[in-house]
Amino acid sequence: MRLVVRSLWSASLRCGLGLSLGLALAAPAAAQRTLTVAAFPAVDEIVRAALPAWKRLHPDVEVKVVSRELNDHHTAMITALSTAVHLPDVMALEVGYLGRFAQGAGLLDLTPAPYDVRRFESRFVPYAFQQASTPTGAVLAVPTDIGPGTLLYRQDLLAKAGLTEADITRSWEGYVQAGVKLKAATGAYLMAHARDMKDILIRTGIQPGEGIYFDKDSKPLVTSPRFVRSFELARAVRRQQLDARVTAWSSDWAEGFKRGGIATQISGAWLAGHLNNWLAPSTRGMWRAAQLPEGAFAAYGGTFFAMPRQGEQANRALAWEFIQMMTMDRQQQLAAFKSQDAFPALLETHADPFLDEPIAFLGGQTARRDWREAASHVKAVRVHKQDAFAREVIDTELDKVLERGKDIATALADAQRLLQLRARR
Incomplete structure (x- = not known):
């Protein structure tokens, strides 16, 4: 590689183009884009565990995970939505707090194109998907885990x-x-x-x-x-x-x-x-x-992913793709289930053999079937x-x-x- 660069440099000097080529060689690579995801324990760990898979799809997109304690996280999200300052691209929401957000105007409605989230409704546990729906027909979040x-x-x-x-x-x-x-x-x-x-x-x-x-x-x-x-x-x-x-x-x-x-x-x-x-x-x-x-x-509990209505427009397509990966990718859902006991909202995971495995902590019960x-x-x-x-x-x-x-x-x-x-x- 050194020989190739040296030869190019010599040739450029001979042609009187040394300055322009030098600038080209010194130019930095295109800056990476950053997607910000705000979450709380243990959702933050689930997100971080998914980042290698995301990087394979988008090596040029850095994901910044902002993690706070449960109550602090939701307080920060309420503030961000009301002021449109420090808005993440994607935010995790616990179902107990969902009502505060669902009846406001801060979250993006995912029913219109290009999201058309209702086409995915049949893939989720019915009650979980319905909890993210408003009386007006809007759907403001996508469920990722539930708590039977x-x-x-x-x-x-x-x-x-x-x-x-x-x-x-x-x-x-x-x-x-x-x-x-x-x-x-x-x-x-x-x-x-x-x-x-x-x-x-x-x-x-x-x-x-x-x-x-x-x-x-x-x-x-x-x-x-x-x-x-x-x-x-x-x-x-x-x-x-x-x-x-x-x-x-x-x-x-x-x-x-x-x-x-x-x-x-x-x-x-x-x-x-x-x-x-x-x-x-x-x-x-x-x-x-x-x-x-x-x-x-x-x-008891349940987690959703949503996007702020006034979030960064340039990142919106990436944010939606990230939400889909976290909520609709079977392997990601199962990985979260196995590592963090996050019972999946995605129905296609419910036939996985993992649910039939005995749980040693429960004396060998196959309790996941009951759940x-x-x-x-x-x-x-x-x-x-x-x-x-x-x-x-x-x-x-x-x-x-x-x-x-x-x-x-x-x-x-x-x-x-x-x-x-x-x-x-």
Whole structure:
């Protein structure tokens, strides 16, 4: 190579073109384009793991991953969308926050050409795709993973108390009564926090077109029978001292799992992976997974990818291609499932043999089959821009019931009035 360059340089001097050729040789390569993806744990890891495949398709496009803690990420995205400053090309959104974005004008509608996202609708778990749709027919995000609800329980502790899976799944009241026997025999709490009982029960029995907290006309639903029952059973858990009074993701919560102090946990299927990988790996083989009591089906979490409406126009085609790779590429979806326990929203992955493999952490159960079955029964829940605020209000009122003995009807009526004032803002 040196000889070739030297010969060219000599020839150029002879021809009087040395300056122009020298500039050509010194000119830098074309600058790489940058695609910015904003995400939160562990979605950021899933994105980074996909970058080698992306680089093979687009070696000239650098992907910059901006990662923040879950709440900080969504706060930053709300700010970016409202100010049109520091907008990423692609943003990950957790379903619990989707309502804030879906009823605003900050996200790009993916239904018109060239996106025409509805042509892909049949490829996704129905409820997940529908959650990204607005009442006006717009689709503002594409689902990538879902969280089918499951009841995880310590088989060894149940056996010590003389209980079976049927005892904790037949009914919600039976679940609580089993907790009494469980604690008497083992000393273990039934659940981490009585709030967990409320969280699952308000997600059951939702009618078509309703959200968790609001109906299609933004009327609060928090005095409905499902909220009353959820508060009553949460109070029963607390009165019988069946909860450890620890919050999710706290150190005490993790210790409760490690030491066998918490016997069950209702959550998304992804929690089994977290227990195995870092929360309580020493308990491998002791846990089992069951469908929710009373034949209920609910979703816990789920992730979507979206584009800001005022994002960089020049990067829009690349951003859409990146979203398609993350959500519609079978191998990428399976890789995320295997590495991060992100249950795929893409239906064509659900027939993969991986779902039939026994899970050592769950004593060899083929629990992914049950989670697939649960996902097929979950119904879409309408999201509302005030969902996050409504959850704070309901949690506050439940705390007043549990800690101060506030009357349930009064607590829910107070919540209803506050949400009526806030609903249409």
